[in-house]
Amino acid sequence: MSEQPDPFMLNQWFAISGLTDVGPTAKNTLLMGEKLSYRRAGDGFEVTTADGRTLPVLAQYACLWTSLGQPESGLFEIPQYHETDRRSIVAGSIGVNVSAQRGVENFLDMGHFPFVHTGILGELPHTEVKEYNVRLTEDGSEIIATECMFYQPMASTVSTEGMDVEYIYRVPHPTCSVLYKSSPLDEKRLDVIALFVQPIGPEKLRAHMVLSILDDVNADDFISHFQLHIFGQDKPILENQMPKRLPLDTRAETPIRADKSSIMYRRWLAAKGVTYGTIPAAA
Amino acid sequence: MIRLYDYDLSGNCYKVRLMLAILGLDYERKNVEFFPGKRHREPEFLAVNPLGQLPVLEDGDLRLTQSQAILTYLARAYDASGQWFPLDTPARTGQCLQWLGFADALTATASAARLADGMGFDFDGDAAREGAHKLFAVLDEHLWFHEREGHDWLVPGAAPTIADIACFPYVMLSEEGGIPREPFPAIRRWTDRVKRIPGFVVMPGIFPAILGSQ
Numbered sequence: 001m002s003e004q005p006d007p008f009m010l011n012q013w014f015a016i017s018g019l020t021d022v023g024p025t026a027k028n029t030l031l032m033g034e035k036l037s038y039r040r041a042g043d044g045f046e047v048t049t050a051d052g053r054t055l056p057v058l059a060q061y062a063c064l065w066t067s068l069g070q071p072e073s074g075l076f077e078i079p080q081y082h083e084t085d086r087r088s089i090v091a092g093s094i095g096v097n098v099s100a101q102r103g104v105e106n107f108l109d110m111g112h113f114p115f116v117h118t119g120i121l122g123e124l125p126h127t128e129v130k131e132y133n134v135r136l137t138e139d140g141s142e143i144i145a146t147e148c149m150f151y152q153p154m155a156s157t158v159s160t161e162g163m164d165v166e167y168i169y170r171v172p173h174p175t176c177s178v179l180y181k182s183s184p185l186d187e188k189r190l191d192v193i194a195l196f197v198q199p200i201g202p203e204k205l206r207a208h209m210v211l212s213i214l215d216d217v218n219a220d221d222f223i224s225h226f227q228l229h230i231f232g233q234d235k236p237i238l239e240n241q242m243p244k245r246l247p248l249d250t251r252a253e254t255p256i257r258a259d260k261s262s263i264m265y266r267r268w269l270a271a272k273g274v275t276y277g278t279i280p281a282a283a
Numbered sequence: 284m285i286r287l288y289d290y291d292l293s294g295n296c297y298k299v300r301l302m303l304a305i306l307g308l309d310y311e312r313k314n315v316e317f318f319p320g321k322r323h324r325e326p327e328f329l330a331v332n333p334l335g336q337l338p339v340l341e342d343g344d345l346r347l348t349q350s351q352a353i354l355t356y357l358a359r360a361y362d363a364s365g366q367w368f369p370l371d372t373p374a375r376t377g378q379c380l381q382w383l384g385f386a387d388a389l390t391a392t393a394s395a396a397r398l399a400d401g402m403g404f405d406f407d408g409d410a411a412r413e414g415a416h417k418l419f420a421v422l423d424e425h426l427w428f429h430e431r432e433g434h435d436w437l438v439p440g441a442a443p444t445i446a447d448i449a450c451f452p453y454v455m456l457s458e459e460g461g462i463p464r465e466p467f468p469a470i471r472r473w474t475d476r477v478k479r480i481p482g483f484v485v486m487p488g489i490f491p492a493i494l495g496s497q
């Protein structure tokens with residue numbers, strides 16, 4: 001199994017911290033096994049490796065991003081992030097003992113809501129994942145799943161009652177996903193919850209959760225509390241995944257585990273030649 | 284009303300919430316954002332506890348810190364049966380206190396490993412895991428021999444005590460610190476029993492005995 005990043009992963013941007021957590025004093029983190037230190041320097045940011053190499057940086061979507069290789073372009077677009085009446089909050093950066101791709105796979109799966117997020121994102125007996133659409137964009141750069149409907153007792157911090165919630169998932173990056181869900185405050189608009197996963201090692205991740213939401217009622221710490229509560233419920237599920245790396249052979253796991261979007265995600269990773277954090281299908 | 288200065292993802296706060304729920308007590312929950320906000324180091328909370336540690340319990344004029352002390356207080360104040368903090372024999376009182384001390388050792392090891400892995404605290408995760416592994420081995424052996432003598436709980440006797448409540452959270456959250464419970468079957472049977480105590484409640488990272496129930 002690969003302990004070294006494949007070319008596709010090597011040349012990606014990865015979020016390594018929320019911007020609010022970056023100060024003038026250097027902090028350390030790991031990106032695909034490489035020890036990095038990062039800090040605020042003058043008007044910008046600086047990321048260096050242990051052997052003194054300076055890495056490219058981006059400050060975007062409330063996070064600091066870097067790359068071990070040479071990214072071909074900037075980051076994927078999240079247009080809603082720039083709408084002025086939204087609040088953007090880094091809910092927290094959480095480490096989990098499982099591969100980054102397992103983290104994304106779990107984020108895409110609605111089937112676990114009633115069992116794992118009982119009373120919040122789902123409840124018994126509403127266990128059915130209704131038929132939804134999933135496709136690859138024309139240029140093959142991202143996966144989009146639409147018309148994902150699910151009954152949720154407490155869809156967000158501003159919910160007052162249960163409702164059928166519509167989800168749209170985007171996977172524009174091998175370890176990032178952007179989720180859009182109906183806002184309880186405005187039926188024409190969508191809350192945005194982005195999951196930017198930093199691969200620490202092949203079986204270890206740090207998830208940066210950035211919310212861009214319509215909530216003019218609650219304080220940041222309550223919104224963070226809500227999001228971390230949900231993510232805390234996912235942790236034991238993630239950490240008990242066997243194997244800890246994501247098998248790209250879609251026959252490797254039962255059909256229930258690997259639903260439509262998960263199958264497309266695995267095929268997409270395989271097509272891009274991703275070996276880091278995965279178990280490639282036998283040729 | 285009882286007031287608890289609380290953080291959702293803290294095992295030491297959770298054990299107090301668990302005890303309050305089992306005893307059927309109402310309380311006010313005051314959230315102190317330990318992570319990511321580090322609000323426990325800000326003046327507002329340091330005025331409550333100068334050590335900056337959660338949880339803190341207030342009941343009337345009493346203000347108590349240290350989760351094990353809070354469990355002891357709640358049992359003495361609100362459990363008329365005397366089950367939860369046993370004073371019936373000197374041996375059982377001593378054994379209960381011994382396991383409360385063990386719970387502090389779990390905080391220093393299993394909890395530290397979890398904070399290092401999950402929340403990026405600058406602790407030595409490997410040393411913490413090694414310490415936790417030793418404790419888990421001791422706990423597993425104790426429970427295994429105890430079961431053979433017909434005892435289900437940490438302190439011998441028919442009913443659970445605050446010792447079980449004190450040790451349960453950081454055992455149950457151990458995988459977040461990279462400490463598997465798979466090698467400790469007696470521990471796994473004991474945690475299943477704790478989950479069936481009437482009034483049991485969960486926290487993120489700990490599931491109920493029956494998945495999907497509330």
Ligand SMILES: [Fe+2]
Nearest residue numbers: 106112116234
């Ligand atoms: Fe989840």
